[in-house]
Amino acid sequence: MSIELNEVSLSYGGDELVLDSISTQIHDGEFVAVLGASGCGKSSLLNVIAGLLPPSDGWLQVPDDGAAFMFQDANLLPWLTAAANIELALKLCDYPAGQRAARVRQLLELVQLDHAGDRKPHELSGGMRQRVALARSLAQDRQVLLMDEPFAALDAITRDMLHEQLHSLWAATGKTIVFVTHNVREAIRLAERILVLSSRPGRIIEIRRISDTLRNDPAHSVALADELTTILRREQMKNDRVDQL
Amino acid sequence: MTALISSNPLTAPPVARRQPGARQRSTRLGSVFAPLVAIVVLVAIWQIASWASPLRADLFPSPVMVFQKLPALLADGSLVSATAISLWRALSGYVIAVLIATPIALILAHWAALRRGLGPLVSAMQVLPSIAWVPAAIILFGLSDATIYTVLLLGAIPSIINGLLSGVDMIPPQYRALSQVLGASRWQHIIHVELPAALPGYVGGLRQGWAFAWRSLMAAELIAVGGSLAPGIGSLLQRGRDLADLPLVMLVILSILLVGILIELLIFAPLERRLLQNRGLARAGEEKSG
Numbered sequence: 418m419s420i421e422l423n424e425v426s427l428s429y430g431g432d433e434l435v436l437d438s439i440s441t442q443i444h445d446g447e448f449v450a451v452l453g454a455s456g457c458g459k460s461s462l463l464n465v466i467a468g469l470l471p472p473s474d475g476w477l478q479v480p481d482d483g484a485a486f487m488f489q490d491a492n493l494l495p496w497l498t499a500a501a502n503i504e505l506a507l508k509l510c511d512y513p514a515g516q517r518a519a520r521v522r523q524l525l526e527l528v529q530l531d532h533a534g535d536r537k538p539h540e541l542s543g544g545m546r547q548r549v550a551l552a553r554s555l556a557q558d559r560q561v562l563l564m565d566e567p568f569a570a571l572d573a574i575t576r577d578m579l580h581e582q583l584h585s586l587w588a589a590t591g592k593t594i595v596f597v598t599h600n601v602r603e604a605i606r607l608a609e610r611i612l613v614l615s616s617r618p619g620r621i622i623e624i625r626r627i628s629d630t631l632r633n634d635p636a637h638s639v640a641l642a643d644e645l646t647t648i649l650r651r652e653q654m655k656n657d658r659v660d661q662l
Numbered sequence: 663m664t665a666l667i668s669s670n671p672l673t674a675p676p677v678a679r680r681q682p683g684a685r686q687r688s689t690r691l692g693s694v695f696a697p698l699v700a701i702v703v704l705v706a707i708w709q710i711a712s713w714a715s716p717l718r719a720d721l722f723p724s725p726v727m728v729f730q731k732l733p734a735l736l737a738d739g740s741l742v743s744a745t746a747i748s749l750w751r752a753l754s755g756y757v758i759a760v761l762i763a764t765p766i767a768l769i770l771a772h773w774a775a776l777r778r779g780l781g782p783l784v785s786a787m788q789v790l791p792s793i794a795w796v797p798a799a800i801i802l803f804g805l806s807d808a809t810i811y812t813v814l815l816l817g818a819i820p821s822i823i824n825g826l827l828s829g830v831d832m833i834p835p836q837y838r839a840l841s842q843v844l845g846a847s848r849w850q851h852i853i854h855v856e857l858p859a860a861l862p863g864y865v866g867g868l869r870q871g872w873a874f875a876w877r878s879l880m881a882a883e884l885i886a887v888g889g890s891l892a893p894g895i896g897s898l899l900q901r902g903r904d905l906a907d908l909p910l911v912m913l914v915i916l917s918i919l920l921v922g923i924l925i926e927l928l929i930f931a932p933l934e935r936r937l938l939q940n941r942g943l944a945r946a947g948e949e950k951s952g
């Protein structure tokens with residue numbers, strides 16, 4: 418068992434629950450997508466798992482060495498080059514100083530940015546910045562990787578490439594990945610299991626297993642996508658109605 | 663910030679490296695040229711006003727009269743030596759102010775209770791004109807360099823502290839989250855993330871601190887004259903007043919302005935520009951006013 422959540426609830430002060438009694442177990446090496454409309458509490462849930470927010474109620478168990486985290490906006494430090502951003506992550510997890518440069522080069526190659534290591538974040542495109550962020554979260558070398566809509570701001574072609582890269586990376590390393598997204602097709606494409614979150618409060622309302630057979634069967638995956646989209650739309654409307662009150 | 667998307671995102675898109683183009687060169691020239699034009703116009707108005715004025719020439723000297731005085735003042739060396747003395751005091755005092763203010767600001771930034779107590783005091787000190795300290799400093803230290811440095815430090819330190827504090831306050835909260843998920847200790851966060859992130863605000867504070875240091879010094883030198891004190895620019899101003907020599911006073915005022923502006927242009931403006939460019943926050947050649 419890699420991650421276990423038991424009746425985890427969260428509120429940001431006030432009465433309204435953002436997360437309501439979330440319970441789930443995520444196995445070692447599993448790829449789980451958390452799918453939900455915007456504002457339903459996906460980031461909050463990921464922050465709780467990452468230990469950035471304490472739950473208001475319930476308990477959770479994560480590996481002792483914590484989790485690597487990839488932010489929605491790359492969150493690179495603007496005064497450091499791409500390579501230096503990655504190197505900082507290595508330094509902070511006590512990677513041997515003499516081997517850092519070589520490891521940075523390896524990671525940059527992995528995300529196919531070996532030519533761009535000496536550029537500052539503002540000299541990179543959005544897709545390249547996200548790849549640097551991915552390399553940085555891999556630099557931490559944790560078993561668990563938490564990703565908060567990492568590709569949401571990217572164009573379809575770039576996202577497609579990164580999906581492929583992420584998938585082969587997961588297959589190669591056996592990492593446990595929790596991937597937050599509001600994109601139904603992205604969830605179906607990547608995950609072994611999809612947790613669908615409701616809005617206000619955020620509860621797990623659907624759990625779907627995605628087998629490779631289903632993934633590779635266009636008719637089936639389109640049907641599933643339609644079904645999940647309908648659910649998300651309903652939740653989004655619920656969300657908007659509450660906003661109007 | 664430009665998001666460049668190429669047909670194959672895994673190959674490098676063309677990088678937005680900005681070439682120093684003709685347009686940028688002309689804006690840069692303009693930023694030097696425009697103030698020059700303004701100065702020429704102002705001097706012309708001054709000259710015309712002195713012609714038109716019914717006042718006696720020694721009470722309202724024309725710019726020509728003032729600048730005629732310059733060669734003599736340069737020849738007897740008093741202006742140069744006074745400027746050198748003041749500049750040395752300002753720079754050495756300023757360095758001391760930076761060395762004192764920086765650790766204080768860092769302690770305040772990380773100790774909320776202390777900051778709640780002392781923060782308003784520091785801001786209040788920044789509002790207090792430093793000339794108000796001069797009598798107290800003279801009573802304590804007499805007419806000595808200690809008096810001058812005391813006033814200068816009390817003038818410069820609060821603004822440097824506030825600059826660094828506001829630099830720390832403006833750090834995006836997601837940097838703290840980043841440090842946390844990267845497993846940084848408190849010290850590692852301060853060294854690797856917080857200080858570099860606060861640097862633009864800090865340099866802003868340093869810049870303002872210099873202006874306060876220079877002004878405070880002039881206030882102190884103007885009042886604290888004689889004793890064991892070497893004559894700085896401020897005391898030259900006082901001499902002009904004693905001799906009712908308005909051209910001398912005007913020339914000294916211009917020198918004070920010139921030194922302040924030169925330090926600003928030669929040290930702080932390029933430093934700030936480099937810093938912002940380095941983070942993609944300002945275009946090359948773009949002048950930051952203020």
Ligand SMILES: Nc1ncnc2c1ncn2[C@@H]1O[C@H](COP(=O)(O)OP(=O)(O)O)[C@@H](O)[C@H]1O
Nearest residue numbers: 429430435453454455456457458459460461462
């Ligand atoms: N720091 C915060 N303080 C107060 N409310 C917050 C905070 N962060 C998020 N929220 C609220 O919690 C809800 C869920 O937000 P979030 O977890 O960011 O959703 P998602 O990532 O699914 O878009 C939203 O209604 C949002 O307004």
Ligand SMILES: [Mg+2]
Nearest residue numbers: 459460461566
């Ligand atoms: Mg979010």
